[in-house]
Every structure is written in structure tokens, then in C-alpha cells.
Amino acid sequence: MSAALDKTLRWRLRERGLDGVTLLVLPGVLCVLALFFYPFLYGLFLSFAPKQGGWMANYARFFSDPFLYDTIGTTLLLAVPVTLLNVVLSVPVALRVRLLHRQRLLTTILVVPITLGTVLVAEGLLTYLGPRGWLNRALMEFGLTTAPVRLIHNYWGVMLSLFITGFPFTFLLTLSYVTGIDPSLEQAGAVLGTRARGRFFRILLPLLAPGLAVTLALAFVQAFSVFPSAILLGAPAGPTRVISIAAYQAAFEQYDYPMASAIAMIMAAVQVVIVAALLGARSLVFRGPASTGKG
């Protein structure tokens, strides 16, 4: 009797795709819980337990001190343009690379900056773009400028570094979306008398849009959490005092962990709002597979 019940329960679970193999997700779930949910919840609670004042005191302080709340704008001013630049530039490059035979070589070259990490790229740029670096020496040698162009320890240094480390990432994502579009769709457009421009705006772009929204979201999150290059290449006291610097200072210069947690939560909230908006916009466009036909 109970064996029969047991069997039907197991049967019903299996019908829903749950069986012994399902248990294999447990280690993964534990890791996510231990490494993400626990720290996140810990930080969330900590942010509501300020060193002094009521439970909202940290947030109140953040939004009343321009030195703190301005970091949101500063970070957005860096992250939004560089994200747009990366994604907008990656589309034409990906469309061209799709037709190349040596695609592997090129993608390998482009992946290198990702593997090097932001610190090494920042160090490199520091010497390359510095007042006595190759770039400025070359510019002055050719008489294009009389005094060295300032490209480090300001907004542009961080911007360039974010571009260099972020572009390969957006490019590789975009390339995978572009290659997912059936080439015969563009051919069909061409035979129907549509020029390259029309084919791009009426066929490729609408089919790429959902993928580009995801790429934008991921690239934005990456750029928004900029830290090493903002310190190494930027002006961390002024124009590139990004939100992660504010959190770092709260935690390790003022030893105010609750305040640092509050800043981290605000940072997360800004990211969530923007990512949700981007992914929400995705529902406005076609999201099915980028090809039709059976077989």
C-alpha cells in the first residue's frame, strides 16, 4: 500500500523532471546561498544598523551629503556613455567579422584584454598615455600638439580603460547574436530590392534588439562597478570619484561597515533599476528565434 503510494509520488515527481539526478544541483545551490545570498542579506541588514542614529540613518546620510550622492551621477556619467559606445561600436564590427574567415584569430586577440584584467590594462595605459608616454611623444614629434595631451588622472583615462576592457566583452556577446541570424534573411531582403541600410534597420536591428538589450545590461553592470581604473587612471578625489570608491572609503578608511553596506545597496539598486528597464524594453520587441522554417 505505502510502496504503491511511494511509487506514484516518485512517478509524479519524475513527470515534472525531478529525480535522483536533480540532487546534483544541491552543491551549486549551496554555493549560491553561501557566497551570494548570505553576504547580500548580511550587508542588507548591516546597512540598517548604523553606528549612530535610527535604522535609516545611513541612507539619510548618503542622500543628504553631496560628496556621497554625487558619486551616483559621476558613475553614471562614466558607465552610460562607455556602455553605449561599446555596444554601438560592437554591432558594425561584429557584422563585418561574421564574414571573415580568420574569425578565430581575431576573437582570440580581442579576448586578451579580458584575460589580462583591468589592473594590468590600467597600468599599461598609465605609461602609454602619460605625459612622457609613446602617444604624447608621437603626437609632439609629428607636431600635432605642442604640450602633452592629458589623458590620465582624469575622466578620459577611466573612460578609455573601460572601453578597452569592456569592448571585447560586448563584442563577443554581440557576435554570437549576429551569427545567430539566418543569413538567408538578409539575402531575401536584398532580392526584394532592399539596400544595405534598409536591410540593417528593417531586418538585422529588430532581430538583434533583444540580444543588444542583454548586452547593454551586462556591459552596464560591469562598467558601473568600475574601481581599479577609476583609482589608477582617474582622479579619485574629484571627477572620477565613483560610487565604489565611496563604499571603499567608508569601509576601509572610516571603518564604518554599515555605511559601506548601505552604499553597496544603493549601488545595487541603481543597477537593478537600469537593468530592469533594459530588459523590460525587450518585451516591446520581437523575441522569438531569428530564423523560421522547419527542418
Next chain:
Amino acid sequence: MTIASRDFRELRLDRISRDFGHLHALRDVSLTVRRGEFVALLGPSGCGKSTALACIAGLMQLTDGAIWLDGQRVDQLGPEQRGFGMVFQNYALFPHLSVRKNVAFGLVSQRRPKDEIARRVTEALSVVRLDAQAEKLPGQLSGGQQQRVAIARAIVVEPPLVLMDEPLSNLDAKLRLEMRAEVRRIHSMLGCSTIYVTHDQEEALSLADRILVLIDGQTQQLGTPEDLYTRPASPAVAEFMGYRNLLRSLADRVDNGLAVTVGGAQVLGTPQGPVNGTVVVAIRPEDLVPTPGGPIAATVELAEYHGRDFYAVLRGAGGEDLFCRSQVRLRPGESVRLAVAPERVLVYPA
């Protein structure tokens, strides 16, 4: 009905060739398609027929030769300047656009007035009988319906020429027959010239006014379906047109014609060119008729029931396999005598 083929007299392929590296995908193919004509490019897969179609559409450059539309040379023009209609093998419908917008795509590119576009799209959809599906997305349609959308999208721009690349190959057998009739109906209704690529001889025979048989990128034969069916130019074409029995033999001149050996027996044949010594004999399965007292003795090896008739593999006295299609019931192991009419025994120089 205002949808019609744009006025033109003929499309001429003048010795067109296309190489891929060292591979000659297409070599010196010439063809003239007159207005309203339905021409099929027929050949096994990899014979260059789809390459030929892509070259005509402008999706591929020619290595050599020229394409003329009346007096104008078009092979240097891009696909968007040629104004042909094309139906792709996978239909290539725009997945993000409704059926109506898919069909309107070419007219929008031509910057036609809105009311004209609406009128012509509605008309094209009624030609392919899809009026009720106009607002659906391609992904919501069945294979046969997607096929109709692809055809409507190609004909709505009133092209001088419609190119079809194995349009029925993705459909199941029943739908294929249905759509074949549909293609024929639309063709005769609109009178548009059509070049139709297929590997299915039955499809080519039933649809085309003329058939160009391509093998290894070269023209094997150009003729009416009847020409190809009854007088294939070579054993290769014969094989493709359903002559299952291709036998090597020695030919002898005898009093009343030419004698060849089939299944160990001497039968009379019809030479298809200057024959002497070794020849290839081509016979259709349905022309080998089980007849009491027939000259060819054979044993049934295998018999398949096909409903209306039987398809059998027989072993001749000479040891070779013979293929026979017959209304008479054949059983494995049975000995039968076969006869064949001399005009149905095609003898080619080896």
C-alpha cells in the same frame, strides 16, 4: 487580377561559370528563359543547381559568362537592383514581421504609396489563399502556409522572373503534392516566368515546360519533360530520370536491328548514338514486363508491395540485378520470364 509579371521577353544565361577555389561548381551553362516559361533546373545534390540560382539572383558573383535580361546585362548588378522574386528553400521569412508585413517588404523598399501596398498585399495573399493569416507571425504558421507566404512575398513585387530554390523539399509528402499543384496554379494564373531548382524528377516533370539537367556543374540535357523522359541524352540523365536498370553489355548488329544482352538473354534495343562494342543499356523498371514465354529468365529476390503495383529486384540468368515494376504479384524465390519492347531498350555508347 492586376498582379502580373513585368514585361520582358527573355532572360539569357550566356555560358555562366562559377568556381569555388579549384572546384568548378558551374561550368559554361547557357539557357534562355522566355516570358511565361517554367524552367526546372534538375540534378542531384551538389550538381550546381542552387549555385546557378544564386548567380541569377545576384547573391553570388559569376566567375565567367554573362546574364542578359533582354538587352540589359544584369550580372554586374547587386541582387537589390535586379528586381527578381525568390523563394528560398527555408522560406527565409522575416520572423519579427507579420505575414502582411513580410509580403509588403519589397513594396516598402520600392517606396510605393501606402494604399497601393495595402491593395497589392491583400491581393497577393488572396492568390496564395492566406487572407485569414495576414496578421500572424511566420512562427505561428505551418510549413505549407510559410511556403505560401514566401511565394506571395516573391510575386507581389511583380518580378519579371521568379526563382525557386527547392521550395517543396522541407514539406512532407502529402503537402508536397498539394503545394506542387499550388505552384502550378499560381504560375498559370500570373504567367510569371519561373526558374525552379529541384532534385526531384517527378516535380520537374510535372511542373516544367522545359528541364535543364545539371550534373557536376555542367549541362547534360535541355529539353521538354517528354524529351527527357523518353529520350535521355546520356546514361547519367537516364539514371536520374528513373531508368533503374543500367547494364553494361556488348552490342551486336543483327538483321532486324541491334541486339544487346539483358539478364543473360538477347533482346533488341534502340541505339541512342553511334554504338559499337561495349554499350550501356538503360531500361525503366516498368518496361520490364513479366510475360509467359518472354526471353529474359529471372528469379525474384525481393518484392515490395506499393499498393497499386509491385516493385521487385530480380536476379537474371547472367547474374545481374534487374529492377521491375509490375501489376502482377511477384513472390520472392519465384522464377519469371520478362519481356521488353525494343523501343524501350535505350542503348548508349559506353
